[in-house]
Amino acid sequence: MDINFESFVEWDNNPFILFSSQGKILYLNNAAEILFGYVSKKELYNITLSYAPQNFGYKTTTLSLSYDSFIFYAITVGYENEEQISLRLYNAPRIQASQKLETDKFITTDINILLEANIALFQTKNKNILNLLADQDLPDFKIDQNNFSKLLRKTLDAFRASDSIDISLKLLIGQHVMIENKRISIVELSIIANGRYADTDNEIRALADKSQIKCLLKEHMIKLEVPLVQ
Amino acid sequence: METFFTTSDQIQHIIKSFNLTKTLFVSSIIIGEAHTGKKTLARYLFPDTPLVSGINDEEVKEALEKYDELIIADFEKLSNPNSLNFNNKRIIATANYLGNATLIDDLFAFIYTMPPLKDRPEDVNYLKTLFVREACSTLMIDEETIDISNIPLNLTMNNKSLKKSVFLDLVKLSMETPEIENIIYQYILKHLDGNDGYREHLGLYERPLIKAGLKKYGSQLQLSQVLGINRNTLRKKIYEHHID
Numbered sequence: 001m002d003i004n005f006e007s008f009v010e011w012d013n014n015p016f017i018l019f020s021s022q023g024k025i026l027y028l029n030n031a032a033e034i035l036f037g038y039v040s041k042k043e044l045y046n047i048t049l050s051y052a053p054q055n056f057g058y059k060t061t062t063l064s065l066s067y068d069s070f071i072f073y074a075i076t077v078g079y080e081n082e083e084q085i086s087l088r089l090y091n092a093p094r095i096q097a098s099q100k101l102e103t104d105k106f107i108t109t110d111i112n113i114l115l116e117a118n119i120a121l122f123q124t125k126n127k128n129i130l131n132l133l134a135d136q137d138l139p140d141f142k143i144d145q146n147n148f149s150k151l152l153r154k155t156l157d158a159f160r161a162s163d164s165i166d167i168s169l170k171l172l173i174g175q176h177v178m179i180e181n182k183r184i185s186i187v188e189l190s191i192i193a194n195g196r197y198a199d200t201d202n203e204i205r206a207l208a209d210k211s212q213i214k215c216l217l218k219e220h221m222i223k224l225e226v227p228l229v230q
Numbered sequence: 231m232e233t234f235f236t237t238s239d240q241i242q243h244i245i246k247s248f249n250l251t252k253t254l255f256v257s258s259i260i261i262g263e264a265h266t267g268k269k270t271l272a273r274y275l276f277p278d279t280p281l282v283s284g285i286n287d288e289e290v291k292e293a294l295e296k297y298d299e300l301i302i303a304d305f306e307k308l309s310n311p312n313s314l315n316f317n318n319k320r321i322i323a324t325a326n327y328l329g330n331a332t333l334i335d336d337l338f339a340f341i342y343t344m345p346p347l348k349d350r351p352e353d354v355n356y357l358k359t360l361f362v363r364e365a366c367s368t369l370m371i372d373e374e375t376i377d378i379s380n381i382p383l384n385l386t387m388n389n390k391s392l393k394k395s396v397f398l399d400l401v402k403l404s405m406e407t408p409e410i411e412n413i414i415y416q417y418i419l420k421h422l423d424g425n426d427g428y429r430e431h432l433g434l435y436e437r438p439l440i441k442a443g444l445k446k447y448g449s450q451l452q453l454s455q456v457l458g459i460n461r462n463t464l465r466k467k468i469y470e471h472h473i474d
Contacts, residue, residue, distance in 0.1 A: 106316060115252050119246035121340055126242045146316065149256045149339030 014090045019045055021082060035089070038068040048087040049157060052077045054129035067091065069216050069225065106229065111187060114145065115169060118152040126160050132226045133196060134169040138187060142229040144211055151207040154200050155222050162193035177227050179212060185228040236269070237352040241271070244342045248275045248322075255298070257321040257337060259305060261328055262344025265388035268324040271344070272301050272464040284308040284325075294319070311337065347388045354392065358383065361396040369400055376403060429435060437471050440464070444473070 009016050015032035019025060023045040028036070053059035058078035065072040071092040080083040085113060112134055159165050172186040201217050208215040208224060214224040236242065244260070251258065251276070260268045273281070284292045284304040286348040291314075293300050305311070305325040306414050316337060328334060334341060347354055358378065365372045381399045405413075418431060443453045452466070453463040 068336070071338065107255055107318065109254065117247045117250035117254075118249065120243045121342065124243040124247070124342055145254050146256045146318075146339045149251075149254075150335075153339065153341070 014091050015087075017044060017046060017048075017087045017181065018099060019085050019087070021085070026084060032089075035067065035070055038070060044087060047075070047189065048077050052076060052079065052085060056080055062094075069214065069223065106144055108140045108150075109143050109145055110140050111143070111169065111226070112136060112137055114149055114152065115167075115189070118149060118156055119167070121153060122156045122160075128159070128165055130163060130165045130167060132167045132169075134167075135171060138169070138171060139228070139230070141187075143226070147207060147211050148213075148226075149165055151211065151213065151224070154204050155224065157188075157220060158196045158198070158200060159191060159193050159202070162196055165193040167190060167191050171228070172225070177212075177214075177225070179227055179229065184230075187226045187228050188223060189226065190221060190223045195220060196222070234236055234271055235353070235356050236267075236350070237356075238345055238350045240343075240345050241350075244271070244344070245275065247340065247342070251340065252276075255318045255320050256339045257316040257319070257323070258340035258342065259323040259334060259338045260342045261325050261334075263346045264326045266344045266346055267389065268344050269301075269303050270406055272303075272322050272324055276301060279320075279322070284311075284323075290314070309467050346385075346390060348385045354385065356382065357389065358396060361393045362400070365397045365400045367376060369397075369404060371400060371404060376400065381430060388433060390441040436467055437473065440471065440473055 010028055010029045013031055015035045016027075016029045017025060017032045017078050018027040023042070025041060047065075050060065058073055058076055060076040063072075063075045065075070070090040073092040074090040076088045077085065077088075091134060099228075115132075115134065119132065122128075122130070167189070169187065169189050172188045176183045177184050177186055178184070196219070198217070204215060204217065204222070212227055216224040216225075234245070236245075238326070245281065248258065260271065262268055272279075276299070277297050280293060280297050281301040281303060283287050284290060284302055285309040287309055289298065290302055290308060290439060294314060294316075300319065300321055301323065302308075302323040305323040306327055306329045308314075313335060321338075323338070325334075332399075349356075361375075362378050362381070363373065365371070366376070380407045381396055384395040406413050414434060417434070421439075422431065424430070439457075440453070443457060444450070447453045447456055450464055
């Protein structure tokens with residue numbers, strides 16, 4: 001029997017890429033397509049070559065790789081001829097949220113208003129210039145307004161001494177999070193500047209965790225992935 | 231509706247932020263020195279919201295159970311703010327000082343700082359005009375006849391001291407000998423006691439006399455002639471009253 005595995009690979013949640021010997025992409029699955037929004041082809045090809053087995057075959061290496069919010073704990077590189085080489089990255093498991101979201105207590109909110117109010121609050125204390133790029137058509141969704149406001153305040157405060165602060169708010173197309181067995185869209189708020197304070201990172205994490213918001217704290221950036229609970 | 235006048239950028243941002251969150255269920259607090267207009271601002275933004283004072287813990291607790299929207303003034307006076315539950319309520323609090331920073335940080339989503347009057351020169355001018363009008367109407371003085379640019383302004387206690395300095399200055403303008411005597415009379419009636427009363431209260435007369443005289447005549451020599459006392463006596467009195 002001839003089995004076609006391609007669609008299984010296509011819809012695998014772990015990124016899979018097939019390169020030619022010149023580093024051209026011959027095939028990539030859905031997960032890899034999203035990943036390429038955050039990492040260059042060249043970088044992944046270099047990794048593929050670095051971790052390739054010495055002879056024809058497959059080699060799995062445990063390592064820690066992270067691109068933006070994607071974290072991988074291992075990769076498998078394999079080749080059976082001189083023309084094609086494959087890279088498969090294994091998603092690190094996301095930490096299960098410790099608290100249950102009490103969505104019935106949440107109030108439907110226009111996130112843009114909350115964000116603007118927090119920016120106004122930030123501007124009462126700081127003279128920094130903010131550039132805001134927001135999607136005004138984001139649907140209203142349910143959130144704990146008070147907790148989320150605290151999170152926004154702390155997040156913005158981390159940039160109190162930064163220059164050129166860029167804030168963007170957008171829907172992450174094609175990405176979802178599962179909350180109580182429901183597929184829920186994600187809104188991403190990202191704040192990028194030339195630097196930031198990290199003194200309240202733990203508080204930011206705790207507040208984010210409370211609303212099941214995934215937060216990514218980097219040296220120049222904070223990203224919040226907010227579940228769009230309807 | 232009551233208006234709130236300000237040219238301060240900082241306060242404009244506070245107003246903007248409040249206007250945006252007016253319909254949301256979030257907790258906010260305005261912190262700033264006494265008499266800077268915190269309560270007036272809260273009232274201006276939320277004219278129909280019930281208001282309670284932190285002086286009375288029980289009253290605050292009861293109001294929290296009853297209303298979804300509440301102004302809590304004098305928040306720093308609450309003896310047990312830990313026990314308050316602001317979940318899904320619209321709370322606007324005002325406080326004269328921060329107090330327990332961690333607690334405030336935990337309880338409130340929006341923490342605003344009200345700048346003191348000394349940082350808001352244009353607001354001072356506006357308020358001064360407002361108080362002068364009020365004082366003129368109360369004291370029945372014709373506004374046209376006074377020069378308000380010379381009023382010395384005291385901003386140490388923000389609006390309170392500003393208002394007081396305007397009123398005092400205008401009262402002074404309208405005072406003649408009988409009123410001045412009457413004021414000293416009332417003052418002495420209240421404060422006279424002990425066994426050195428004459429010397430203690432002499433300053434009430436001598437200090438302004440010498441200060442004004444020096445300002446008017448410049449030199450001690452000239453002033454002693456105008457006052458008709460010996461130059462050494464004048465010098466002694468200047469020393470006694472610590473006049474520079």
